[in-house]
Amino acid sequence: MLNPQLTKDGRLRHLLTLDGLPKAILTEILDIAAPFSEVAEREVKKLPLLRGKSVFNVFFENSTRTRTTFEIAAKRLSADVINLNVSTSSTSKGETLLDTVDNLCAMGADMFVMRHASSGAPYLLAQHLRATGRDHISVVNAGDGRHAHPTQGLLDMYTIRHYKQDFTKLTVAIVGDVLHSRVARSEIAALTTLGVPEVRVIAPKTLLPTDVERMGVRVFHDMKEGLKGVDVVMMLRLQNERMSGALLPSSGEYFKFYGLTEEKLALAAKDAIVLHPGPMNRGVEIDSAVADGVNAVILPQVTFGIAVRMAVMSMLAAG
Amino acid sequence: MLNPQLTKDGRLRHLLTLDGLPKAILTEILDIAAPFSEVAEREVKKLPLLRGKSVFNVFFENSTRTRTTFEIAAKRLSADVINLNVSTSSTSKGETLLDTVDNLCAMGADMFVMRHASSGAPYLLAQHLRATGRDHISVVNAGDGRHAHPTQGLLDMYTIRHYKQDFTKLTVAIVGDVLHSRVARSEIAALTTLGVPEVRVIAPKTLLPTDVERMGVRVFHDMKEGLKGVDVVMMLRLQNERMSGALLPSSGEYFKFYGLTEEKLALAAKDAIVLHPGPMNRGVEIDSAVADGVNAVILPQVTFGIAVRMAVMSMLAAG
Amino acid sequence: MLNPQLTKDGRLRHLLTLDGLPKAILTEILDIAAPFSEVAEREVKKLPLLRGKSVFNVFFENSTRTRTTFEIAAKRLSADVINLNVSTSSTSKGETLLDTVDNLCAMGADMFVMRHASSGAPYLLAQHLRATGRDHISVVNAGDGRHAHPTQGLLDMYTIRHYKQDFTKLTVAIVGDVLHSRVARSEIAALTTLGVPEVRVIAPKTLLPTDVERMGVRVFHDMKEGLKGVDVVMMLRLQNERMSGALLPSSGEYFKFYGLTEEKLALAAKDAIVLHPGPMNRGVEIDSAVADGVNAVILPQVTFGIAVRMAVMSMLAAG
Numbered sequence: 001m002l003n004p005q006l007t008k009d010g011r012l013r014h015l016l017t018l019d020g021l022p023k024a025i026l027t028e029i030l031d032i033a034a035p036f037s038e039v040a041e042r043e044v045k046k047l048p049l050l051r052g053k054s055v056f057n058v059f060f061e062n063s064t065r066t067r068t069t070f071e072i073a074a075k076r077l078s079a080d081v082i083n084l085n086v087s088t089s090s091t092s093k094g095e096t097l098l099d100t101v102d103n104l105c106a107m108g109a110d111m112f113v114m115r116h117a118s119s120g121a122p123y124l125l126a127q128h129l130r131a132t133g134r135d136h137i138s139v140v141n142a143g144d145g146r147h148a149h150p151t152q153g154l155l156d157m158y159t160i161r162h163y164k165q166d167f168t169k170l171t172v173a174i175v176g177d178v179l180h181s182r183v184a185r186s187e188i189a190a191l192t193t194l195g196v197p198e199v200r201v202i203a204p205k206t207l208l209p210t211d212v213e214r215m216g217v218r219v220f221h222d223m224k225e226g227l228k229g230v231d232v233v234m235m236l237r238l239q240n241e242r243m244s245g246a247l248l249p250s251s252g253e254y255f256k257f258y259g260l261t262e263e264k265l266a267l268a269a270k271d272a273i274v275l276h277p278g279p280m281n282r283g284v285e286i287d288s289a290v291a292d293g294v295n296a297v298i299l300p301q302v303t304f305g306i307a308v309r310m311a312v313m314s315m316l317a318a319g
Numbered sequence: 320m321l322n323p324q325l326t327k328d329g330r331l332r333h334l335l336t337l338d339g340l341p342k343a344i345l346t347e348i349l350d351i352a353a354p355f356s357e358v359a360e361r362e363v364k365k366l367p368l369l370r371g372k373s374v375f376n377v378f379f380e381n382s383t384r385t386r387t388t389f390e391i392a393a394k395r396l397s398a399d400v401i402n403l404n405v406s407t408s409s410t411s412k413g414e415t416l417l418d419t420v421d422n423l424c425a426m427g428a429d430m431f432v433m434r435h436a437s438s439g440a441p442y443l444l445a446q447h448l449r450a451t452g453r454d455h456i457s458v459v460n461a462g463d464g465r466h467a468h469p470t471q472g473l474l475d476m477y478t479i480r481h482y483k484q485d486f487t488k489l490t491v492a493i494v495g496d497v498l499h500s501r502v503a504r505s506e507i508a509a510l511t512t513l514g515v516p517e518v519r520v521i522a523p524k525t526l527l528p529t530d531v532e533r534m535g536v537r538v539f540h541d542m543k544e545g546l547k548g549v550d551v552v553m554m555l556r557l558q559n560e561r562m563s564g565a566l567l568p569s570s571g572e573y574f575k576f577y578g579l580t581e582e583k584l585a586l587a588a589k590d591a592i593v594l595h596p597g598p599m600n601r602g603v604e605i606d607s608a609v610a611d612g613v614n615a616v617i618l619p620q621v622t623f624g625i626a627v628r629m630a631v632m633s634m635l636a637a638g
Numbered sequence: 639m640l641n642p643q644l645t646k647d648g649r650l651r652h653l654l655t656l657d658g659l660p661k662a663i664l665t666e667i668l669d670i671a672a673p674f675s676e677v678a679e680r681e682v683k684k685l686p687l688l689r690g691k692s693v694f695n696v697f698f699e700n701s702t703r704t705r706t707t708f709e710i711a712a713k714r715l716s717a718d719v720i721n722l723n724v725s726t727s728s729t730s731k732g733e734t735l736l737d738t739v740d741n742l743c744a745m746g747a748d749m750f751v752m753r754h755a756s757s758g759a760p761y762l763l764a765q766h767l768r769a770t771g772r773d774h775i776s777v778v779n780a781g782d783g784r785h786a787h788p789t790q791g792l793l794d795m796y797t798i799r800h801y802k803q804d805f806t807k808l809t810v811a812i813v814g815d816v817l818h819s820r821v822a823r824s825e826i827a828a829l830t831t832l833g834v835p836e837v838r839v840i841a842p843k844t845l846l847p848t849d850v851e852r853m854g855v856r857v858f859h860d861m862k863e864g865l866k867g868v869d870v871v872m873m874l875r876l877q878n879e880r881m882s883g884a885l886l887p888s889s890g891e892y893f894k895f896y897g898l899t900e901e902k903l904a905l906a907a908k909d910a911i912v913l914h915p916g917p918m919n920r921g922v923e924i925d926s927a928v929a930d931g932v933n934a935v936i937l938p939q940v941t942f943g944i945a946v947r948m949a950v951m952s953m954l955a956a957g
């Protein structure tokens with residue numbers, strides 16, 4: 001079967017997931033992002049690459065932060081950006097997802113950036129565009145259910161490459177609620193594709209998928225074991241709803257066993273870097289001393305995130 | 320009395336209603352819209368006609384879809400667009416409509432696009448602008464109560480002309496909740512002005528205004544009778560609140576008698592076109608087979624809607 | 639201690655408060671605003687001074703009106719404007735104010751326009767930017783708690799200077815709920831700095847701070863006494879929550895004693911001007927006859943407000 005996010009000649013048509021995205025494309029995105037990260041330093045942070053294009057940020061699930069990063073990226077590329085918070089819109093009038101999308105296409109959309117609570121919604125959209133002969137319109141998945149959050153995965157890869165250069169010599173640990181995390185899925189896929197020899201996940205059993213080993217990772221339940229000698233620590237956000245749920249005794253207990261403290265971090269390599277997708281729950285999954293410490297690269301992640309999104313958007317627009 | 324939406328020399332000053340708008344102006348708008356509909360096909364969908372102008376989308380009633388079409392039209396004309404959802408704003412602080420408007424004028428507004436639940440609100444605004452010597456500021460009615468929705472009426476006329484060319488040879492049927500529909504009022508006014516010899520309305524008695532015949536239409540309560548031989552079928556949206564209200568037995572009953580199915584559509588002319596202002600209630604007023612069928616021109620309506628709004632805005636800005 | 643809103647060489651770095659802002663800077667802002675007030679009259683209301691800059695309107699408290707004036711000012715200066723209504727955003731996910739701000743900085747913010755319910759929040763932000771070596775990012779206080787609303791104070795000064803030229807010959811009365819008003823604090827600070835010889839406050843005791851005399855004002859509880867011979871009447875808005883609160887008997891009573899009527903205004907100088915920060919409660923703190931009368935300069939205040947904000951933003955961007 002053809003990869004729906006690639007064109008016949010192997011170029012990026014949509015960005016739906018990092019799972020199955022060829023290494024060459026992953027690397028190409030990171031390469032193209034590099035000069036964009038310098039745009040943020042300029043007096044005039046503006047390039048004409050998407051001038052006169054209409055980018056629709058269609059968010060069926062609210063996320064000011066992610067929406068803002070895409071909005072900034074698109075505006076710096078000179079696109080016309082239309083924000084649609086669809087949870088409060090037409091769907092409440094009984095319209096279907098595809099009717100909403102068809103309407104936006106008819107308004108002249110060039111690109112959709114879509115966040116949806118249901119896994120697979122951006123695929124459905126991409127499939128629908130193809131079935132209706134509108135393959136020139138691109139889809140960027142800005143997070144779908146528990147499935148994928150590819151631009152987050154890409155900015156994490158950009159960050160790791162920036163600080164560590166060679167993926168093939170790294171041991172990377174992903175810590176926290178893997179079970180509910182689309183971020184973790186995108187990270188594992190990308191790390192594996194880019195040749196990281198050892199990817200570890202560290203979490204209590206209740207926060208791991210049952211088939212987690214099949215993802216090609218080493219599983220640890222003891223954080224002190226799992227962090228030993230790692231070069232990269234990728235923290236996951238603990239959703240508030242989990243804290244009071246049946247899966248965890250309490251956020252205090254969680255912090256004790258899986259919160260990243262300076263003491264635990266000391267078990268990793270001395271020059272290990274610490275990533276977090278934000279927003280952080282200080283004192284729950286990460287201690288402030290670590291979040292603000294010398295190993296943290298959490299704010300550079302955000303900066304690189306703009307560059308990576310500019311890269312993806314410009315590649316899709318050029319295709 | 321002077322038509323408040325025309326200047327002394329007969330040019331468009333505001334767009335408030337299609338009722339009483341001269342045929343020459345109606346046709347001029349459609350003519351000017353034609354080249355704009357090609358802008359949507361371009362690589363760079365941008366014209367400088369409203370550069371440096373401030374367009375305020377003032378929506379006292381929420382409508383993401385209509386607001387978005389105006390936002391896109393204004394941005395493609397290079398205007399600065401300010402969206403104001405006034406239902407959640409100053410009016411809740413006890414400010415009057417005219418105080419809100421006066422303030423926006425003082426901020427340098429060039430054009431208001433106004434949606435309001437009260438019939439006549441855009442007239443009040445236009446009158447107020449005139450009374451206070453600010454006639455250079457234009458008003459576009461984006462839907463007021465049950466009264467008018469002129470840009471919807473215009474895009475419907477554009478669509479009909481696109482597919483049928485000559486208005487003077489057509490039989491047109493408007494189907495559904497005419498009583499509560501500002502769209503129907505605008506459509507009937509425009510069709511009549513443009514010389515359509517027979518305009519029919521098809522609806523149960525409870526969804527028709529008592530004086531409907533005075534609008535110059537033929538009334539049908541039986542859909543099979545009403546659709547016979549028509550060239551254009553204009554469906555109306557059935558508001559959710561009606562379905563559970565006293566006016567209708569149930570949405571299932573409604574669909575049985577007034578829902579547009581392939582079977583009923585077969586009674587119309589073979590090359591009849593089907594319009595709908597959206598968002599559609601599939602299975603209530605229209606069957607999916609028709610909505611997605613070869614006679615439907617519902618998505619082209621949306622595309623032409625952007626062009627028509629660009630035409631209106633550029634005419635008003637030029638005036 | 640250094641004034642945190644000035645650079646070492648005495649130029650404007652942030653705009654946090656008018657209290658302690660040197661007269662030279664106050665006057666410089668008003669002078670720079672003058673040509674900007676002409677931009678609003680042009681066909682093309684657009685200057686390239688902030689082209690490619692990212693301005694974040696970060697509103698932790700909802701205020702459509704103030705947010706809109708900043709949005710317009712920034713867009714007329716060609717900035718990319720990102721609106722963040724943070725009350726509905728990340729803070730609800732447990733993120734701290736400074737984490738939110740750090741993230742926006744990492745996205746390449748050049749300027750923050752901040753509204754916050756807590757007095758001092760913009761100071762905290764400015765301090766944090768300095769402590770983290772990001773002094774090139776500017777902060778504009780768009781209202782913090784009961785503390786300050788400096789751009790409102792500035793536009794009031796611009797308005798007074800426009801109509802009265804010389805501050806040193808004026809008697810000015812501020813009328814209403816001084817206790818809860820950040821506007822009053824900013825006005826008193828600016829009037830004093832600009833050399834107004836007599837600033838009066840007129841209010842019931844329950845709506846005055848206990849140490850009000852220390853602000854260098856003359857206190858009146860009787861409006862007829864306080865208005866005698868004044869050149870400028872600055873009305874304050876009565877917050878709805880006060881009207882039903884314990885501090886006032888009723889809004890009717892309030893209007894009787896402290897509402898500005900033509901009768902009471904007749905006690906002021908014949909050419910006295912009347913200001914109000916809006917939105918007005920007609921019939922509560924001000925009578926419609928006065929609000930719409932010849933002495934009112936309430937709408938010019940709004941127009942000058944755009945010019946003043948453009949001036950502040952362009953000064954900060956140039957620094």
